[in-house]
Amino acid sequence: MISIVDGLTVKSSKALWAKIMIKFASQTVTNRGPTWVHWECLKFTGNIEEYIKECSNILFDIAGIGISLPPDIMAYSILGKISRDSSQYDHIINSMVLSMNSNINPQQVLDKLSELLRHKNSKRDAQKTPIKEENDSSALLTASDQFPYKLTYICKNSKHNIKNTTHKAKNCWAEHPELRPPPQNRYKRKTSEGKTHQTGMEALFTTACNPSTSPFSLVIDCGATHHMFNNRSLFSNFSEINESISTSDPSSNLMCKGQGTVKIIIDKNSFTLLNCLFVPKLTKNLVSLLDLCKDPITIARDNSTFQLSQNDQTFLSGQLINKLMVVFFNQPMANLTESPSNPPWHLHLGHPSNQVLKSLGLKPIDNNSCDTCTRGKMTALPFKGHFVEVTKPLDCLHLDVVGPISPPSKSGHPYFLTIVDQYTSFKIVRFLK
Numbered sequence: 001m002i003s004i005v006d007g008l009t010v011k012s013s014k015a016l017w018a019k020i021m022i023k024f025a026s027q028t029v030t031n032r033g034p035t036w037v038h039w040e041c042l043k044f045t046g047n048i049e050e051y052i053k054e055c056s057n058i059l060f061d062i063a064g065i066g067i068s069l070p071p072d073i074m075a076y077s078i079l080g081k082i083s084r085d086s087s088q089y090d091h092i093i094n095s096m097v098l099s100m101n102s103n104i105n106p107q108q109v110l111d112k113l114s115e116l117l118r119h120k121n122s123k124r125d126a127q128k129t130p131i132k133e134e135n136d137s138s139a140l141l142t143a144s145d146q147f148p149y150k151l152t153y154i155c156k157n158s159k160h161n162i163k164n165t166t167h168k169a170k171n172c173w174a175e176h177p178e179l180r181p182p183p184q185n186r187y188k189r190k191t192s193e194g195k196t197h198q199t200g201m202e203a204l205f206t207t208a209c210n211p212s213t214s215p216f217s218l219v220i221d222c223g224a225t226h227h228m229f230n231n232r233s234l235f236s237n238f239s240e241i242n243e244s245i246s247t248s249d250p251s252s253n254l255m256c257k258g259q260g261t262v263k264i265i266i267d268k269n270s271f272t273l274l275n276c277l278f279v280p281k282l283t284k285n286l287v288s289l290l291d292l293c294k295d296p297i298t299i300a301r302d303n304s305t306f307q308l309s310q311n312d313q314t315f316l317s318g319q320l321i322n323k324l325m326v327v328f329f330n331q332p333m334a335n336l337t338e339s340p341s342n343p344p345w346h347l348h349l350g351h352p353s354n355q356v357l358k359s360l361g362l363k364p365i366d367n368n369s370c371d372t373c374t375r376g377k378m379t380a381l382p383f384k385g386h387f388v389e390v391t392k393p394l395d396c397l398h399l400d401v402v403g404p405i406s407p408p409s410k411s412g413h414p415y416f417l418t419i420v421d422q423y424t425s426f427k428i429v430r431f432l433k
Contacts, residue, residue, distance in 0.1 A: 035061050044082045048117045051082070052110055059106055071105035078109045118410065216264070218285035220292075220308075220318070220325035227262065227276040228286045235260035235278060245279065254279050264329040266316060287327075346370060387422060396422040401432070 039058050044051050055078055062069075153164040155174035173180040216231070228245075229235070238260035245254040258278035264271050273287070298309040306325055308316040318327035345362050346352065351373055354364035367373075390396045403415030413431035420427050 032065055032067055035065055036067065042081065044084075048113055048120075052113055052117070055106070055110060074106045075104045075109045078106055122410070216285065216330065217326055217328045218264075218287050220289050220316075220327060221286045222289040224286045224288040225291070227273045227288055227291060228256075228279045228282055229262055229276055230278075230280055230282040230285060232258075232278060232280075234262045234264070235276065236263065237261045238278070245277070254281055266327055266329045269315070351376075390423045393421055393423045393426070398422060403432070 035058070039062065042054055042058060059074070153161045155161045155164055155172050158174055158177075160169040160172040160175045169175060171179065216234070218229075232238075235258065238258050240258045241256060243256045245256055247253055256277045256279055260276060260278065262273045262276045264273070273292075293308070293310065295310060300307045300309060301320065304320050306318055306320055307314045316327065318325055320326070345360075346357065346365050347370075349356075349360075351370060354367075357364050388396065398420040400418045401415060402418070405414050405416075408414040409431060411431065413433055415432040417430045417432055418427065419430070
């Protein structure tokens with residue numbers, strides 16, 4: 001750089017750039033000679049990755065200084081260096097030459113070598129599977145150390161296998177079948193008395209998912225601040241509201257859609273509950289015990305039933321199901337609604353045609369009255385455009401860049417470019433960074 005930077009180039013960037021071009025990128029013998037000698041002295045040492053990098057760098061220098069050779073000659077030269085310095089890749093080179101057409105170029109050869117490198121790395125990574133070492137006292141291994149497995153000894157024919165160390169002979173189910181637990185009780189936890197019981201989460205799930213034979217049911221809850229029901233038909237004097245109800249989990253609050261009065265019948269006794277909340281996503285109807293009884297009450301339990309008493313008089317009774325106080329009730333006839341005189345059968349039956357409605361003895365509808373049917377019959381406009389006609393390859397190329405893709409490829413490429421030749425329909429994909 002001392003011969004390039006002088007008094008003239010320090011003051012003029014154009015002069016500096018001109019000297020750099022003359023020294024490093026000019027088509028002179030002093031530039032072409034060392035570059036070509038570097039290419040001739042390049043040897044394949046067995047490392048494909050390093051060989052690809054060296055070839056790419058030298059080919060870039062050759063193109064920069066203007067050395068022009070037929071692309072297929074350079075491609076064969078790349079393959080020849082591998083074949084000359086290492087015979088273990090001869091079969092790969094032969095397959096690459098036979099699979100390519102006659103108009104190959106150096107970039108295609110380097111791409112094929114890159115694919116070979118990725119294949120070898122993937123195969124090497126797949127073979128590096130960790131093998132877990134087993135203790136000799138707990139497992140018997142086969143003669144193959146690469147694929148060990150544990151032998152299992154089974155007790156059968158009403159006899160205990162002495163090689164089975166998981167249990168003793170007195171506890172063997174094969175020898176003593178009466179010790180085997182029933183299938184329905186095998187996965188339930190046992191109490192100290194030998195009786196099974198469910199956890200709190202199992203009890204809530206069972207109560208919410210198993211419907212009873214009565215029309216409606218509710219749970220007496222001492223922690224609820226309001227009466228909450230999930231059925232809109234139970235309400236009278238209803239007014240719509242939209243408020244959030246806080247639960248123990250801040251991320252799963254319930255939404256209240258309305259408020260009104262609920263009348264229910266329990267054991268032929270009528271109850272009117274005021275200021276009840278309508279919560280559609282509530283799994284069970286909840287009645288607040290504190291809001292139901294303003295005066296002191298007594299709760300009596302008898303096996304699977306309970307009674308709520310006030311002044312020595314029972315006013316409410318129900319069943320204990322999974323440790324929850326459940327009450328079954330009926331709806332008063334005054335709250336029941338009648339079906340409309342002209343129900344929308346077209347909607348209820350899944351939008352059938354007028355011909356189907358007539359065959360069922362129902363009144364047809366106007367073809368333009370159903371917005372869903374109108375949208376379902378919509379179609380996209382046809383694509384009337386066409387590409388310009390071409391007469392030879394490479395006249396028209398269609399390119400499309402896809403990405404960024406997450407996660408990127410194994411080699412770190414988040415994009416790929418698709419190139420389609422319109423005349424030959426030849427397609428090629430290139431990975432990009």
